[in-house]
Amino acid sequence: MKKAILLLMAAMMIIPTAEAKRRESEEEIERKTRHYQGWEWGAEARFDLVFYDMTYSKVFNDPAMMSYQAQAKFGGNVMLNGGYFINNNWRLGLELGAQMQYNYTVMPVAVTARYFYGTRKNCLFNFVNVGTNVLFNNGMRFGALGEGGVGVRLQSPDSKLKYDIILGYQALMLNPRPHGGDFALPNSKVKFKKLNQSVYLGFGISF
Known part of the structure; x- marks a missing residue:
């Protein structure tokens, strides 16, 4: 009985000590807390x-024609971006770059909005x-x-680089010229558009 009491007392002393070790100090918390402000620049x-490809065409008063492709196609982007933090959570900015895929290469230009959750440097965000x-x-x-x-944003406590x-x-509406461009009608009478839908995995770095 006496041994059981001693073991229980020892456990009661060890558990708070281990718990204290697991707790972060104020200095550690501060190192892992973000303070976003001003401008941020990056690349991605x-x-x-591309899992969906629709082609829409209409010549003068003829009925419009649409065709679809559901076969998976691959592509890629190289983007440059910049933004301004209006507070510790919201960043508004602009990005542009080159998007290469099986049908066309385009230069996307977009206004961006990102919301970073919580207050830690390692965090989730939506865009x-x-x-x-x-x-x-x-x-x-x-x-x-x-x-x-x-x-997901990852950042070492002592680094300015963010990963x-x-x-x-992405939904991408393209406005190419009609195939060949050899129509007897002026371009204003010919409508030809493409709509691509895709999912993508991106890796970026910011500072």
Whole structure:
């Protein structure tokens, strides 16, 4: 009985000590807490999987025609971005770059919004991007894009570099010239558009 009491008392002393070791000191908490303000710049590489491809065409008053492809196609992006933190959670900015895929290469240009959760340097975030894309297809031709997704930000307590892993969705509307461009009608009478939907995995670095 006496041994059991002694063992219980020892356990009661050991458990608080171990718990205290697991607790972070104020200095450790401060090192792991973010204080976002001002400008942030970065770059990002993405691997795209295009799972939906729609082509829309209409010549003068003829009925519109649409065709679909559901076969998976691959592509990629190289993006540069920058943004301004309006507080410790919200960053508003701009990104542009080159998007290479099986049908066309375009230059996306988008306004971006990111929301970082919590107060720690390692955190989750959501993002929304809305903008246009520039297709150099017999001149500059503009389309549209919309993106959204989730990411994980990783940062060493003593480093200024931030690493992002991103999973996103993109809807990309392209406005290429009609195939060949050999129509008897003026371009204003011919409508030809493409819509791609894709998911992507991105890896970024910011400072």
